[in-house]
Amino acid sequence: MGRSPCCEKVGLKKGPWTPEEDQKLLAYIEEHGHGSWRALPGKAGDVYRLFLANYICSLQRCGKSCRLRWTNYLRPDIKRGKFNLQEEQTIIQLHALLGNRWSAIATHLPKRTDNEIKNYWNTHLKKRLTKMGIDPVTHKPKSDTLSSVDGQCKNEANLSHMAQWESARLEAEARLVRESKLRSNSFQHQLGSSGSARVSVLAQLQNKMAAPLAAPPCLDVLKAWHGVWPKSAKGGVGAGDLESPTSTLSFSEIALSMPAVGFGENSAAVIEFVRNPGTCEGGLVVKEECEVEWKGLEKSTHFPEFKERTENSMSFTSGLHDMPFPVEGSWISESLRTGNGHEHVSNFIEGFTDLLLDNSDDRNSSDSSEDSDNADGSGGDHIYEENKNYWNDILNLVNSSSFDSPVF
DNA sequence: AAACCCTGCAACCGCTCTTAC
DNA sequence: GGTAAGAGCGGTTGCAGGGTT
Numbered sequence: 404m405g406r407s408p409c410c411e412k413v414g415l416k417k418g419p420w421t422p423e424e425d426q427k428l429l430a431y432i433e434e435h436g437h438g439s440w441r442a443l444p445g446k447a448g449d450v451y452r453l454f455l456a457n458y459i460c461s462l463q464r465c466g467k468s469c470r471l472r473w474t475n476y477l478r479p480d481i482k483r484g485k486f487n488l489q490e491e492q493t494i495i496q497l498h499a500l501l502g503n504r505w506s507a508i509a510t511h512l513p514k515r516t517d518n519e520i521k522n523y524w525n526t527h528l529k530k531r532l533t534k535m536g537i538d539p540v541t542h543k544p545k546s547d548t549l550s551s552v553d554g555q556c557k558n559e560a561n562l563s564h565m566a567q568w569e570s571a572r573l574e575a576e577a578r579l580v581r582e583s584k585l586r587s588n589s590f591q592h593q594l595g596s597s598g599s600a601r602v603s604v605l606a607q608l609q610n611k612m613a614a615p616l617a618a619p620p621c622l623d624v625l626k627a628w629h630g631v632w633p634k635s636a637k638g639g640v641g642a643g644d645l646e647s648p649t650s651t652l653s654f655s656e657i658a659l660s661m662p663a664v665g666f667g668e669n670s671a672a673v674i675e676f677v678r679n680p681g682t683c684e685g686g687l688v689v690k691e692e693c694e695v696e697w698k699g700l701e702k703s704t705h706f707p708e709f710k711e712r713t714e715n716s717m718s719f720t721s722g723l724h725d726m727p728f729p730v731e732g733s734w735i736s737e738s739l740r741t742g743n744g745h746e747h748v749s750n751f752i753e754g755f756t757d758l759l760l761d762n763s764d765d766r767n768s769s770d771s772s773e774d775s776d777n778a779d780g781s782g783g784d785h786i787y788e789e790n791k792n793y794w795n796d797i798l799n800l801v802n803s804s805s806f807d808s809p810v811f
Numbered sequence: 812a813a814a815c816c817c818t819g820c821a822a823c824c825g826c827t828c829t830t831a832c
Numbered sequence: 833g834g835t836a837a838g839a840g841c842g843g844t845t846g847c848a849g850g851g852t853t
Binding site: 471 | 823
Binding site: 418419466467470474503504505506517525 | 838839840841842843846848
């Protein structure tokens, strides 16, 4: 462990780059190339020495600064300028799933750097979501914090959704850790000129859907996760204190299990959103060919009446595991392209587009409609449906579009 | 016209992880 | 196995430019 030599210590230049410096750096890279510096053993040292040589000659910048300038600004495959609506939606949805993992998000946005995405999130999207009444951290409506009888019901529904998604996210992260090790060698040559060795979290997730279940790695959070898995497989209970380092939720209060994204090979895995008709709570049910149902909430002490699926159940098949690696192409949802039974995604996008374009009025009207809903006692249904669709659509979009990721 | 405020973004900082020795 | 240094990442800062008073 150690830090790179600080620019200050060796008197290197800091601050904005001048066009002359950019030219020098470009000239150097033209001559010596670039790429994943880690992926070029032996060369990385040469690169750094050359940077130092460059520094000695004229470019008084440390190697780290040069690398940043190249990766964030000078790279020819960088698309600059405003983010379009689809990119915005993608960022929001991936952020909901991955959190502040900008590099992972960037792998799904062609020609955008993690730094650019991060800046755009902090300066635009975060504020916009806040303005829309959505917590940018949890991606759930802030209005849920209103205290009321229905409010508690809504909170529980949202907590349930969040818990499920947090678990799914943790599972994806764990797979990234495990599978990136396994695949990094074979994937490196496929990674683009960005030179980044980053492996797509979502692609990993998707890959996992085509792979047999394996024991999770020895991450603490997954030890906890692993501990509940066998119980869940038998229709058992809950997750205990399964918490993410970045989670805003306390799983101990939710008590559910959520094997939502692990699927057996060649199985026709189905995720069903299940709701207890008597309350606002719900859960995901994963079904495979053998019809084993993962009713995570079934025996939860928090959801004692949770027994049956209702007409409110929402199911969607992954339908993806028999596909090879994604083909090159733009980041377009498979479901959007083909309309293969995922119409709700389109509806979601349209609705989201409306919100993005004009959120204040919508928000007001939505608030008022919530009030009226609450007044007749169905407010929980309204919020419940909104949130159910929101989170389910994120998963659906991710599932359907990860094959189009340009990373592979 | 000047001062102030706000916004956007490039760049830096500091940390962890990975790799080489 | 231990250590040093490179690579990568996320958070933060500081400045430039535009808008407002």
